Amino acid sequence: MWIPREEWIKTLPQTVVASCVLLLDPDGRVLLLRYGPGTPMSGRWWLPGGMLDHGEDPWAAARRETSEETGVELADAPRLIGTDHRVDVENTGPVIDYFFHGGVHPGERPIRLSDEHDRHAFKHLDDLRDTPLAAGLHTLTALHTAARSGTTVYLREGRPL
DSSP states (O other), rough: OOOOHHHHHHOOOOOEEEEEEEETTTTTTTEEEEOOOSTTTTOOOOOEEEETTTOOOHHHHHHHHHHHHOOOOOOOOOOEEEEEEEOOOSSSEEEEEEEEEEOOOOOSOOOOOTTEEEEEEOOGGGTTTTTTTTSSSSHHHHHHHHHHHTOOOOETTTEEE
16 A cells, blocks of 8 residues: 655654764773763763764764764764664664774873763773773774774674674
């Protein structure tokens, strides 16, 4: 049975789309931000990033979110290093995350946090085993490897296929 396009569109699955940026320091440590009190992920650490604005593409969102959350202006278009499809995130439905390598932060300018975060740190992956993360250490490990090797990884539920 045929239905008008505007009605058909309403039947399609809704998916949240977000972009995150993996920034390294000259020693290969990953920049992580801790979500502050009163936020849904309070006390957990993760990469700079967030949801796309209406009509925004993932590259633009990655640059905007990094600027808003850290004060770091990415000089070039970040390089895609991975995507992650998660079926259901905290009862919001499916999420697709785009991950980009933002390059090396030389440390000349300090990190300037948004109100959403209360701390930042550059950490080696080996130092994160007991750190409460917003996603798994296996996700960060796969993304770190992709950033350092110039490859791209496809993740499902945070794990490489």
